[in-house]
Amino acid sequence: MKEMIRYGLVLALICMVASGLLAAVNHFTQPRIIALAQSQEEATLLELLPMSSSFTAIKSKDEVLYYKGYDKNKQLAGVVFKASAKGYSSVIETMVGLTRDGKITAIKIISQNETPGLGNRVAEPDFISQFRAKDITGLNQVQAITGATISSKAVINSVTQKAKDMQELLKNEPR
Numbered sequence: 048m049k050e051m052i053r054y055g056l057v058l059a060l061i062c063m064v065a066s067g068l069l070a071a072v073n074h075f076t077q078p079r080i081i082a083l084a085q086s087q088e089e090a091t092l093l094e095l096l097p098m099s100s101s102f103t104a105i106k107s108k109d110e111v112l113y114y115k116g117y118d119k120n121k122q123l124a125g126v127v128f129k130a131s132a133k134g135y136s137s138v139i140e141t142m143v144g145l146t147r148d149g150k151i152t153a154i155k156i157i158s159q160n161e162t163p164g165l166g167n168r169v170a171e172p173d174f175i176s177q178f179r180a181k182d183i184t185g186l187n188q189v190q191a192i193t194g195a196t197i198s199s200k201a202v203i204n205s206v207t208q209k210a211k212d213m214q215e216l217l218k219n220e221p222r
Contacts, residue, residue, distance in 0.1 A: 089102070091127075091155060092114055092116070092127050094144075094153065094155065095142055095143065095144030095152060095153045095154070095155060096125050096126075096127050096144040096145075096146075096152055098116075098118055098124045098146075099117055099124045099125065100117065100118060100119045101116070101117045101121075102114045102115065102116050102117070103115045103117070113126050113127065113128035113129075113213065113216075114126060114127040114128070116144075123147055124146065124147060125144060125145050125147050125152065125217075126144075126145050126213050126216070126217065127142060127143065127144050127145070128142070128145070128209055128210075129141065129142055129143075129157075129209075130206050130208070130209035130210075131205055132201040132202070132205035133201060134159065134166055134169070134197060134198040134201040134202075135161055135165075135166045135195070135197040135198050135201075136160065136161055136162055136166065137159055137160035137161055138158070139156065139158070139159040139161065139169060139198065139201050139202055139205070140156070140157050140158035140159070141154050141155065141206060142154065143178075145210055145213055145214070147217055147220075149182045149183060149210075149214050150180055150181065150182055151179065151180070151182070151186075151206070151210065152180075153175075153178070154175055154178045154206060156169055156175070159198075161195070161198045162198075165194050165198070166195045166197070168192050168195055168198075169192065169195065169198050169199055169201075169202050174199065174202075177189045177190060178206065183207060183211055183214065186203055186207045186210075189203050191203070
């Protein structure tokens, strides 16, 4: 009985030391992780809306709804937004750049866990490049990937629907 108590105390001590070290590492690395995530986000925003020089996040509570991109003259150039839909085996999240006149500048798949070799091909340049310079009505010309129709259609439909919503918001923006 005494031996079991001793083993329990040794295990508890090991757990406390390990969790203390983990908390210390988290404390020291968290600012760097946050800074890296912000720089990656800024790079993605510039990649999707390259004519913009600054961005403003439009939030609801703590959630970012979309980003407004402004050119060097502080005029609204467009928006960057997230669109997501259920693919074949996962939710596919996409970031989309949309100009003020309703043209898609670029899209980027930011999260997906589709079938390797099939559904995950939605993140390849051949598929993504089809969206460039298209307006909402032109998205029906985007060719789905053979063997990955569900994943392709999920991206196309989510981008189309969210772009329609964003275009309505842009109509109400002052020139």
